[in-house]
Amino acid sequence: MTPTFKDSAQELAKVLEASLAIGPAVEHAGEAIVQAILAGKKLLTCGNGGSAADALHLAEELVGRYSVERRALPALCLNADATAITCICNDYGYEHVFSRGVEALGKPGDVLVGFTTSGNSANVIAAFKAAEQRGMITILLAGKDGGAARGTCDHEIIVPSGNTARIQEVHTLVLHQWLEAIDITPWPETLP
Numbered sequence: 741m742t743p744t745f746k747d748s749a750q751e752l753a754k755v756l757e758a759s760l761a762i763g764p765a766v767e768h769a770g771e772a773i774v775q776a777i778l779a780g781k782k783l784l785t786c787g788n789g790g791s792a793a794d795a796l797h798l799a800e801e802l803v804g805r806y807s808v809e810r811r812a813l814p815a816l817c818l819n820a821d822a823t824a825i826t827c828i829c830n831d832y833g834y835e836h837v838f839s840r841g842v843e844a845l846g847k848p849g850d851v852l853v854g855f856t857t858s859g860n861s862a863n864v865i866a867a868f869k870a871a872e873q874r875g876m877i878t879i880l881l882a883g884k885d886g887g888a889a890r891g892t893c894d895h896e897i898i899v900p901s902g903n904t905a906r907i908q909e910v911h912t913l914v915l916h917q918w919l920e921a922i923d924i925t926p927w928p929e930t931l932p
């Protein structure tokens with residue numbers, strides 16, 4: 741039977757309650773993002789499907805804004821460019837779609853945030869591997885049991901739910917929480 745809005749909202753409330761346990765991991769990863777950008781590094785993001793939208797959302801609110809006036813911050817979403825995506829998939833295969841972008845743009849100390857609710861998207865895992873090889877900081881946003889990506893990143897935030905939609909909804913809360921920390925940071929006029 742199709743769940744009602746109330747069913748879904750109540751399920752989300754339960755997942756949010758259980759997600760209080762991942763609060764320290766969320767804050768720790770947010771601090772790593774702030775410190776990396778203060779040090780002149782940038783953020784790369786990626787994901788598939790709804791998680792591609794989350795990856796766009798996070799990068800957009802760094803380059804654009806979240807809730808207060810502050811300087812523009814360096815972030816790029818690897819699933820944003822249809823021309824690069826179609827070229828890489830056509831010529832190398834979908835598994836390489838994000839790792840190729842990491843190879844092109846990633847520098848030591850940059851941060852890669854990968855969204856994969858299952859933790860099993862091969863292209864996100866390949867991007868983490870490429871990022872690790874470049875000395876980047878890796879942050880996994882997952883759910884379920886963390887999948888194959890579990891244990892492979894510097895920071896991992898695994899939402900305690902088996903429901904893809906609820907996991908994505910909590911991922912949105914996580915990225916907004918990072919933006920709260922980013923917005924209160926006293927950013928210098930010039931970054932290194």
Ligand SMILES: O=C(CO)[C@@H](O)[C@H](O)[C@H](O)[C@H](O)COP(=O)(O)O
Binds near residue numbers: 788856858
């Ligand atoms: O948005 C949704 C479901 O809410 C879907 O588009 C979902 O993101 C896609 O099936 C993705 O391919 C799932 O990938 P992942 O989260 O397991 O990495």
Ligand SMILES: [Zn+2]
Binds near residue numbers: 790905908
């Ligand atoms: Zn969706």
